[in-house]
Amino acid sequence: MLMGVTPRTRRLLFTVLKAGVSLALLAYLFSRIDVARLWQLARSASIPWLASALALYYLMIGVSAWRWGVLLDAQGLHFPLRQLTSSFFVATFFNNFLPSNIGGDVIRIADTAPAAGSRTRAATVVLIDRGMGLLGLVLIAAIGATLTARFHPVDLGPVSPPLLWLGFAVATVLAAPALLTPDAFTRLLQPLRVFHAEWIDLRLARLTDSLTRFRETPAALATCFAGAIVVQAVLVAFYLAIARSMRIPVGFAELALVVPISFIVQMLPVSMNGFGVREATFAFYFSRFGLPLESGILVSFVGAAVIMVFSLSGGAVYLARLRAGAGVPVST
Numbered sequence: 001m002l003m004g005v006t007p008r009t010r011r012l013l014f015t016v017l018k019a020g021v022s023l024a025l026l027a028y029l030f031s032r033i034d035v036a037r038l039w040q041l042a043r044s045a046s047i048p049w050l051a052s053a054l055a056l057y058y059l060m061i062g063v064s065a066w067r068w069g070v071l072l073d074a075q076g077l078h079f080p081l082r083q084l085t086s087s088f089f090v091a092t093f094f095n096n097f098l099p100s101n102i103g104g105d106v107i108r109i110a111d112t113a114p115a116a117g118s119r120t121r122a123a124t125v126v127l128i129d130r131g132m133g134l135l136g137l138v139l140i141a142a143i144g145a146t147l148t149a150r151f152h153p154v155d156l157g158p159v160s161p162p163l164l165w166l167g168f169a170v171a172t173v174l175a176a177p178a179l180l181t182p183d184a185f186t187r188l189l190q191p192l193r194v195f196h197a198e199w200i201d202l203r204l205a206r207l208t209d210s211l212t213r214f215r216e217t218p219a220a221l222a223t224c225f226a227g228a229i230v231v232q233a234v235l236v237a238f239y240l241a242i243a244r245s246m247r248i249p250v251g252f253a254e255l256a257l258v259v260p261i262s263f264i265v266q267m268l269p270v271s272m273n274g275f276g277v278r279e280a281t282f283a284f285y286f287s288r289f290g291l292p293l294e295s296g297i298l299v300s301f302v303g304a305a306v307i308m309v310f311s312l313s314g315g316a317v318y319l320a321r322l323r324a325g326a327g328v329p330v331s332t
Contacts, residue, residue, distance in 0.1 A: 014269075015272070018269070018270060018271050018272045021270050021276060021277075022272040022273075022275040022276035022277075023276070024276070025271070025275075025276030025277060025279070025280050026275065026276050026279065029279055029293070033292075033293045033294045033297060034294060037292075037294050038294045038297065038298055041246050041248075041294060041295070041298050042246070042298060042302065044246060044247070045245045045246050045302065046244070046245040046246075047245075049241050049242075049244045049245030050241070050242070050302075050306065052241045053238050053239075053242050053245065053306055054306055054309075054310060056234055056237050056238040057238050057306065057307060059234055060231055060234045060235055060238065061088050063227055063230050063231050063234065064088055064227075064231055065081060065084040065085040065087070065088045066081060066084075066227065067132075067223075067224050067231070068088070068108070068125070068126075068129050069081055070220050070223050070227065071125045071128055071129055071214075071220060071224055072084075072112065073220065074213055074214055074221075075121060075125060075210060075214075076213070077116055077121075077125075079115070083111075086317055087107060087108055087111040087112075088108070088314075089313055089314035089317045090104075090107050090111075090314045090315075090321070091103075091104030091105070091107045091108050092104060092311045092314045093312070093313075093315045093317075093318060094106070094107055095311070096273065096307060096308050097308075097315070105126050105130070108126050109122045109123050110122075118206050120203045120206040120207055121206055121209075121210045124206075124207055124210040124211065125210070128214060128221075128224070129224065131175055132221070132224045132225050132227075132228045133228045133231065133232075134171065135168065135171055135175070135225065136225065136228030136229045136231065136232045137232055137263055137264065138167050138171060138260065138264075139168050139229060139232075140232040140233060140236065140256055140259075140260050141159075141256070141257055141260035141261055141264070142161060142164035142167075142168050143256060144236075144254070144255070144256025144257035144258075144260065145159065145161040145164050145257045146161045147256065148253050148256075148257050149161055151253065152251075152253070152254065152289065154288045154289060154290075156257070156285075156288065157284065157285075157288065159257075159261055178211055179214055179215055179221065180215060182207075182208050182211035182212045183208060183212075185211065186207055186208045186211070189204055189207075190204070192204075232259075232260060233256075235263075236252060236255045236256045236259050237252070238303070238306075239255050240252055242302050242303045242306065243295075243299050245302070246295075246298060246299075246302070248291065248295045248298070248299060249291070250286065250289060250291060250295070250299075254285070254289055258281065258282060258285045258286075261281055261285070262274075262277075262281040262282060262300070265277050265278065265281050266278055274304075275304070278300050278304065279296070279300045279301065282297060282299055282300040283296040283297050283300075286299075
């Protein structure tokens with residue numbers, strides 16, 4: 001259907017399509033709520049609780065940067081935590097103000113590739129970090145769903161506790177070969193040599209070496225996974241503080257289900273930075289908990305607003321880089 005269309009035009013069309021999906025979902029949600037009530041709840045938000053939420057998000061960034069540093073150390077790459085935190089600030093800015101959430105990963109890879117001597121090694125670290133984060137996300141969702149089903153019995157819809165536990169088990173099994181048998185895993189990628197044998201061979205060799213280093217440092221992987229669980233728990237606490245700021249009666253266990261599911265849904269490339277699908281997810285589950293749609297939409301919106309305000313600090317860090325003439329370092 002898009003044959004003959006330039007890549008730039010194709011990207012523009014997909015961006016317009018995703019924006020249309022977000023706007024359509026938001027229009028549908030707003031058509032079903034009392035906007036005056038929504039505004040009244042927003043105006044009553046407690047500033048101390050919002051400040052607490054902001055502090056929790058800062059803590060999440062710090063733990064995320066530390067976790068990234070643990071993986072870099074396993075590769076023999078040592079960075080000050082302050083430098084990694086600064087890079088995470090910039091990555092968060094790009095994640096929130098670009099149409100996709102991979103822009104931040106590009107920043108992180110570019111910031112560490114010169115010291116790594118290879119984009120492939122830097123990218124492998126970021127991908128392992130992302131994978132650990134996803135496992136932590138599904139684990140927290142499974143725990144949240146289990147606790148919610150036990151202490152607050154409601155119909156959780158299609159995403160049940162057994163399904164989440166199964167997803168966690170399957171994801172763990174699929175990830176294991178890359179870390180336990182790097183040589184066998186990279187051999188599965190050999191068919192890619194048909195595109196450019198010499199270039200692919202070099203990248204696969206670097207990938208194998210990086211994965212082998214991770215296999216030899218299981219403590220680093222375990223520490224990173226523990227950090228991923230902490231990150232997800234802090235994000236749940238962040239949204240709990242947002243809810244508390246508007247006196248919305250939802251608990252940690254319920255949000256431990258809703259927040260991870262909303263992040264998983266946002267990974268689907270069907271909306272503009274998750275807008276619409278995130279609010280729909282919150283509204284769906286809040287209604288299942290016997291809360292009005294307005295409360296779910298509001299927690300989602302205010303949470304996104306606080307994150308975007310926080311992300312502006314990453315933009316300031318990036319501008320400071322440009323003024324210093326550093327820009328974004330890129331390895332050759």
